[in-house]
Amino acid sequence: MEKKQNNTHRNIDSTILRTATNYLLPLLILFSIFVLLRGHYLSGGGFVGGLIASIAFVLHSFAYNTRRTIALFKFPPMFLIPLGLLLAFCSGYLPTLFGDPFMTGVWFADSVVVIGAFGTALIFDLGVYLVVIGVVLTILFTISENV
Numbered sequence: 001m002e003k004k005q006n007n008t009h010r011n012i013d014s015t016i017l018r019t020a021t022n023y024l025l026p027l028l029i030l031f032s033i034f035v036l037l038r039g040h041y042l043s044g045g046g047f048v049g050g051l052i053a054s055i056a057f058v059l060h061s062f063a064y065n066t067r068r069t070i071a072l073f074k075f076p077p078m079f080l081i082p083l084g085l086l087l088a089f090c091s092g093y094l095p096t097l098f099g100d101p102f103m104t105g106v107w108f109a110d111s112v113v114v115i116g117a118f119g120t121a122l123i124f125d126l127g128v129y130l131v132v133i134g135v136v137l138t139i140l141f142t143i144s145e146n147v
Helices: 002-038 046-063 066-070 077-098 120-146
Strands: none
Touching (some): 046 066
């Protein structure tokens, strides 16, 4: 009898966690993008935003399982690492096309409605954001699959 009550209690707990995760995942992703976009003006940026996005997917992995969380991606999270590095390198190389030194900040004349001034700092932060998500999720998913 006691064993049956424990299973029922565990199912209720996972139902609550799954329901909460379904609401929290998109909110945490939006918050991570907010932190990313405000990062080159205030505290935050690609690293902190990437950690918040990773936490969102780890929460989903806790609520469901690692395979179901990996299925949310169209490609493995490891693919985000070289993509982010490429973006970060391109943001550093872009100023050399204008005769400036490598990694010099270049700001474009037109501002974007939501984020304001747009420049290479934001492109670099986006690269860091993708690298952090890729590294954290690759490490955590590899560990959880091997346990």
